[in-house]
Amino acid sequence: MTYATVMVSLALGQPNEARLQVAGELAERFEAAIVGVAAAQFAPPLYFTDGAEAQRLVDRGEASVRQRLSELEGQFRAATRNRGGHVEWRGAVDFPARYALQQARCADIIVSGGPSPAFSDAFSLASPKDLVMQAGRPLLVVPDGIQWLDLRSVLVAWKDTPEARRAVADSLPLLRKAREITVVAIPEPEDDRPAVLGSVTDVIAWLTRHGVTATARVSEAGRNETAADHLGRVAADVGAALIVAGAYGHSRFRELVLGGVTQFLLTQSTRCVLLSH
Template sequence: MTYATVMVSLALDQPNDARLQVAGELAERFEAAIVGIAAAQFASPLYFTDGVEAQRLIDQEETSVRRRLADLEAEFRAATKTRGGRAEWRSALDFPGRFVLAQSRCADILVSGGESPAFSDAFSLVSPKDLVMQAGRPLLVVPDRINWLDLRSVLVAWKDTPEARRAVADALPMLRKARDVVVVEIPEEGDDRSAAMVQVSDVAAWLARHGITATARVPEAGSEAAAVQLERIAGDVGAGLIVAGAYGHSRFRELILGGVTQHLVTQTARCVLLSH
């Protein structure tokens, strides 16, 4: 398994340097094509008018959106012009979530920025939680402060669930390039630690059969939240990448992520590969 096509989702009025850098590195490492993608939709004003004036405002706003999308294409072209392989650009006047999710059919892996806890605009950017829960592709979340894809140490956050199994399988190409891989399960109070150790040891053995040397680790159950414990272990092992299953459900058509998943799409310290 490898990545033949990397898709990077760009956003209007947001920093894109980090995700472009990491997506470009990923494409180079795996000799993959890279597809840049962005969409934005005209947001109707909060006041109303009609006739010629209304059409003038609509035309003006659509022209502005097209110009900003053209600026994103120029940014993508500049970031990829010195890299080998094929680069392709896709954009549309559309809701970003709808457009990017549809176009993700052509990619092996998606690259996105993290989610800001303070800003979300469905007219100009697609949320990483929408991508990971609906795209059917692994998502690499790149915080804005990251400037390279550090695969020297990778932490696999294990739970014995289909999502975690899928995430580890999706991450195999990256794990093969890692120097150190640690598989960790965070037990909850009352969990059988020895049973958890059997599970992560099984995962480490499975990785070994794929040519990947991994260490199994299960800390003592504590009172701290799982996200806090996971973050501390990631710091201890110097992880540049966390691999995890994404958990959540849809309630009244609004995606609600689990606590650890929500933390992983908003933290700013390291890249995260998520699969659902």
Template sequence: MIYATVMVSLALDQPNEARLQVAGELAERFEASIVGVAAAQFAPPLYFADRAEAQGLIDQEQASIRKRLADLEALRAATRARGGHAQWRSAMDFPTRFVLAQLRCADIVVSGEHSPAFSDAFSLASPKDLVMQAGRPLLIVPDGVHWLDLRSVLIAWKDTPEARRAVADALPMLKATDITIVEIPEHSDGGQAAMARVTDVAAWLRRHRRCDRALPGSRGERNSRAQLKKIADDVGAGLIVAGAYGHSRFRELIFGGVTQYLATQSARCVLLSR
């Protein structure tokens, strides 16, 4: 398996350099095509105006969006030298809806991280929304990342279809890589069973000629997110691979969760699949 087409989702009024750099690296590594996508929709104002004034405002804002989309295409042109064929797709549309509609042509989509301080459905395709509906692996690239560091990869294992899909989706990136597989037991007596599961995953990776080491994680006072962060720091992971698990919006706002953490942490790239 390889990535034959890499899609990169760009955002208006947000940093895009990191995700473009990583998308270009993937395209170069796999001799893949690149598809750049971006969309934005006019956000109606929260006040009323007479008909002529309102129409003038709409025309002005739509013209501004078109210009900013054109500016993104110029930025995307920097990736042309990194891979093979390059395409650009943009529209006046809700970003998440537009990106999801284009994903039929891609093997993987590269996105920026989710910013808790900025969430605008009119101008930004949220990685959390993308991964829940994409049917493709999502590679989240924090703004501070300058390259895709695959020297050490951490697989955050959970015995679910989402985790199995994520590891399979990540296989092209796992050649000649130091791989750590960890499962955080959900119960204090679950360490032995967790070790058996991650040992199975390690054996599967060895049959695919990937390097690995397996550990069950620990269960103590630290929560799963803190434990995962500590292990990633300890092994120097440049990439975390994990399944994406959705909860109700209310529960997510109150309790967060590992998927929420992975979509918002800013230290390393994350590959999520669902």
């Protein structure tokens, strides 16, 4: 398994340098095509008008969006100019999440930035929450400020669920290039610890058969510590710059209510995170 096509989801009005850097690195590492994707929709003002004046306002707004998309395309092409391989741009005046999810069919992995506090998220950027839960592709979340994809130490957050199994399989190309890998399970109080250790041992054996050497770790959260906090502490302990994990949602309505660990991984700002759902 490899990554033949890397898709990078870009956003208007947000920093894109980190995700462009990491997407370019992935394309080089795997000799992959790289596809830049961005969309935005004109957001009408709160107090809107009608008739000819309304149409003029919409036309001006959409023209501004197209101009900003063109500038973003320029940034994308400048960042990928010396990366080699096939480079492609896809941009549209559309709701960003809808457009990015449509384009995800062309990719093996999607690179995105973290969530934005901007009020107009739905009009200007595709939220990583939407991408990971609906794209059907692994999502590599790159926080602003990351300068390179550090694979010297990778932490795999293991839980015996379909999402975690998919994440391990989806991350296999990266794990093969990593120097040190730790597979950690954080048991719930009611879990059978020997069974948890057995499941981690199976993952280590599976990775070994795929040419990947990893270390098992079963680590229990403290009494006043959440699983998310403990996972962050383990990541710091092993010096992990990348965390691999399954993404979990609690709501059946588009699964937009995320679990605590998934929410933590999407919002922390120090490490890259590969998530699969």
